[in-house]
Amino acid sequence: MRIVLALGGNALLARGQALTAENQRENIQKAAASIAAIANDHEVVIVHGNGPQVGLLMEQNSAYQEYSPETTPYPMDVLGSQTCGMVGYMLQQELRNIDANLSIATLVTQTEVSKDDPAFANPTKFVGPVYTEERAKEIMAVSDKEFKADGQYFRRVVPSPMPKAIIEQQQVETLLKSGNVVIACGGGGVPVCRQDGKMVGVECVIDKDLTAELLAETINADLFVILTDGSIYRNYGKDDQAEMKVATPEGLSHFNFPAGSMGPKVDAVCQFVNSGRGNAAIGSLFDLDRILTNEAGTLIKAGEGIEYY
Numbered sequence: 001m002r003i004v005l006a007l008g009g010n011a012l013l014a015r016g017q018a019l020t021a022e023n024q025r026e027n028i029q030k031a032a033a034s035i036a037a038i039a040n041d042h043e044v045v046i047v048h049g050n051g052p053q054v055g056l057l058m059e060q061n062s063a064y065q066e067y068s069p070e071t072t073p074y075p076m077d078v079l080g081s082q083t084c085g086m087v088g089y090m091l092q093q094e095l096r097n098i099d100a101n102l103s104i105a106t107l108v109t110q111t112e113v114s115k116d117d118p119a120f121a122n123p124t125k126f127v128g129p130v131y132t133e134e135r136a137k138e139i140m141a142v143s144d145k146e147f148k149a150d151g152q153y154f155r156r157v158v159p160s161p162m163p164k165a166i167i168e169q170q171q172v173e174t175l176l177k178s179g180n181v182v183i184a185c186g187g188g189g190v191p192v193c194r195q196d197g198k199m200v201g202v203e204c205v206i207d208k209d210l211t212a213e214l215l216a217e218t219i220n221a222d223l224f225v226i227l228t229d230g231s232i233y234r235n236y237g238k239d240d241q242a243e244m245k246v247a248t249p250e251g252l253s254h255f256n257f258p259a260g261s262m263g264p265k266v267d268a269v270c271q272f273v274n275s276g277r278g279n280a281a282i283g284s285l286f287d288l289d290r291i292l293t294n295e296a297g298t299l300i301k302a303g304e305g306i307e308y309y
Helices: 023-039 051-067 076-098 131-142 169-177 208-218 262-274 286-294
Strands: 002-007 043-048 103-107 108-113 127-129 147-148 153-158 180-184 191-196 198-202 222-230 279-284 296-299
Touching: 002 023, 002 208, 002 286, 023 043, 043 076, 043 208, 051 076, 051 127, 051 153, 051 208, 076 103, 076 180, 076 191, 076 198, 076 286, 103 169, 127 131, 127 147, 131 147, 131 153, 153 191, 169 180, 169 208, 208 222, 208 262, 222 262, 222 286, 262 279, 262 296, 279 286
Parallel strands: 002 043, 002 222, 043 180, 103 180, 108 191, 222 279
Antiparallel strands: 127 153, 147 153, 191 198, 279 296
């Protein structure tokens, strides 16, 4: 099968874990082991998140400007491209450390967005480290940064417009056809828009799940998998929460999922299934081989009824 895997930034750095290279390397080694186990039998594209990573670069940017006020901070599109290289480098290295016979290529990928997207008026994308509510309010009081609750913590939020097109789609397909595992659209892709006939960077972070879905459609993937903390749960966090094993887009439409976490993931898998190209799944990174055989995670399939169980 041709499979697009969307790998969450929080799967590479656990929630609340220190944003160190060592921690990221350790988590990526585990991720690479799961992906390498299926990579010889399928065409695989990996789209990784970058929320914690790009947020850290933004914090470092801000700290350096305090030390050197004349230094202009790097814009978010440039910081996003840096995370493509950083995470891609670690992933491709650890995949080859597990299986030296794998051919792997990391591609810095641009994703087109519209400057008129309403997301710019309502930031929802979590980036960077976690803070207590008290500390988040202190930062907001002295800056233009915006923070929102992310579970029991608070994190900075930035605009997350819809992806319109993947500029390097053809290059992704060329790499796949020549036998590579492809790491592309890191962090949702480097956000760009058309201006006076040219591509220019945009201050935002694109949701990597929505970009991964767009890529899965445009390269005609057979399966789209979002790898995160686990399956979809109905009534998550309540006494009667229950794991969904199988669901249809129609069935999932009867539940409300948070905009800053599971919401975009559910939207993305439903969009792919509704495109008619194949099934989708959401599950744990460490159950990847079992997700492919429908033994773990939540399978999302086409169906006309309100189906979920």
